[in-house]
Amino acid sequence: MDFKLVSRTLILAVAGSAFSVTALAQWQWIDKDGRKVYSDRSPPADIPEKNILKMPRGAKVAAQPTAKEDAVATPGAAASAPVAKNDPNAPKLTGKDPQLEAKKKQAEEEEAAKKQANEEKVAKAKAENCDRSKKAVNSFQSGQRITVTNSKGEREYMDDSAKAAEVKRLQGIIETDCK
Incomplete structure (x- = not known):
């Protein structure tokens, strides 16, 4: 009887850990350097749809918004969201902290x-x-x-x-x- 209890516990533990891993990494894609990325957040806008390997059910890959649309949709998120490279109104990022x-x-x-x-x-x-x-x-x-x-x-x-x-x-x- 002890054996059944131990095996049930073990099965539940393995199933629970597998569920928690998949729950954490709902997105999977290949980045621009060719590496596989696992994340609980959607990939950056510069990742093409063909490179997205896995996404949560019902999720859609959003079209790349322009900087103006992004700023109107969420006023505080304009600085943190990726900006199109050819947008003349986009702030120039130097990668340096002034x-x-x-x-x-x-x-x-x-x-x-x-x-x-x-x-x-x-x-x-x-x-x-x-x-x-x-x-x-x-x-x-x-x-x-x-x-x-x-x-x-x-x-x-x-x-x-x-x-x-x-x-x-x-x-x-x-x-x-x-x-």
Whole structure:
């Protein structure tokens, strides 16, 4: 007896799932790329009637309305309905979102402005480094005694080898920053 109950349940489940699949996909057609499409909505107006493989009972393939007839029939649906390609009054669809394009352009402009500000900041820092390095080289080459503070906080005079090493380092900065 259990076997009969299980088999009846199984049969009802299979029949129910088959019914739900067919109820969801009442339309079947071949799109312009040659692929089979299943849908609960009618195909777009640009699909020829010969490409419609299956439709609900009593449904008819509607003739392609013009943009004016469509706008009169349903005022809000004119923007969402397909429009004839040769209609001169049809809005031109570019496939681009103007708001998204404006935001993208604004972000690019902001990034360009940040980049330019950063480049100006770097150029200003290089100019300051150049001036400081030139002044320091002039001080080292003037013949004056140069003092430095050591780690203990005491003043020490630089010897000639330390002066030469510092002048060499400053010359490297001048070569890179003074262009």
